[in-house]
Amino acid sequence: MPLPVIANTFRAALVSKASNGHIDVNVLHFRKTGALSYPGAIVIADPLIYALYNSALGGGVAMKQNLHPQWNLLEFRYTPLDGVSATTVIPHPLQGTSADDSLPPSTSLVITEYTALRGRAHRGRMFFPALGESNNDVNGGVVAAQVVSMQTQFSAWLASFAGSGVSQVVASYKNSTAEDVVSLLVRSVWHSQRRRAN
Numbered sequence: 001m002p003l004p005v006i007a008n009t010f011r012a013a014l015v016s017k018a019s020n021g022h023i024d025v026n027v028l029h030f031r032k033t034g035a036l037s038y039p040g041a042i043v044i045a046d047p048l049i050y051a052l053y054n055s056a057l058g059g060g061v062a063m064k065q066n067l068h069p070q071w072n073l074l075e076f077r078y079t080p081l082d083g084v085s086a087t088t089v090i091p092h093p094l095q096g097t098s099a100d101d102s103l104p105p106s107t108s109l110v111i112t113e114y115t116a117l118r119g120r121a122h123r124g125r126m127f128f129p130a131l132g133e134s135n136n137d138v139n140g141g142v143v144a145a146q147v148v149s150m151q152t153q154f155s156a157w158l159a160s161f162a163g164s165g166v167s168q169v170v171a172s173y174k175n176s177t178a179e180d181v182v183s184l185l186v187r188s189v190w191h192s193q194r195r196r197a198n
Contacts, residue, residue: 004176006081008032009169010041012049013077018105018130019070026127029081029171031178036165038080042088045166046076050092051157058156061149063128066109067096071130081171098132103190105129109142110191111154115170115179122179124170127191142188154184 003011014026028049032041053063053073064073073094079087109131113124137143158181161167169178 003079003081003083004171004173005083006171006176006178008034009081009171009178010038010045011079011081011171012045013079014049015074015077016129017072017074019068019102020105022105023074024105024127024129028126029124029169029178031167031169031180033165038078038082038085039088041166042078042090044164045161046078046090048157048160048164048166049076050094051160052153053092053094057153057160060151060153060156063150063153064094064097066098066131066135066146066150067128068098068100068102068130068132069095070102071096096130096132098134100132100134102130103133103136106192107131107190108192109135109150110187110189112185112187113168113170113181114183114185116182117179121172121175121177122170124181125191126184136190140190142186142190144188147186147188151184151186154186158184 009031012028056062073092075091077089108127108129111126115122135146168181171178
C-alpha cells in the first residue's frame, strides 16, 4: 500500500531487534510547521524521540531501564509524507538495561494516542516490546507502579515537543489526514505487536 500524501507530516519508523532476533517497527507520525523544511523538522524531532528511550523525563523512567539487554534499538527511519522525498535513516544503537528476563518478544506495552476528535481514524497506538518480567504482575497485567512511572515518562515526552515546531499526530492513511495528539495513555494490559514484526 503506497503511503498517503499528508501536508507537513512525516512518518517515523522506530526499528529495534528483540531477544529472539526478530525486527519490530514502532510507527509514529509527526507534523511540522510550514516554516520548517522536512530535514529541519527531523533534526528537531530525532533527539526528542530518542530521549523517550534514553532519558528520564519529568520524573519518569527511561524506557531502556524497562527493557531486556538483548533488546536493541537500531535506527529511526523518517519518511516525509509528501510523495517525493526520500527516507532519512539515523542509527540509534541502544540496549535495554533491565536485569530481569524478558517477556516473550511479541508481548508489548501499548500506549494509546488520543486526539481531540472521536473515532478510530483519530486514535493511534504505540508498541513497546521486550519489557522485563518484573513489569508483569501476578495477574498477568502490567505492574501498577510501572504504569504510573511510564505514564509520567510518556506525558513528559509529549510535552517536550511544545514550542519545537514539531508535534506528534495520529495519521489516517485512509482519509489522508493528521490530527495532533493531545494525550497518551499507558495501558495496564499486555498486547501483541505481531502485526508489525517480521
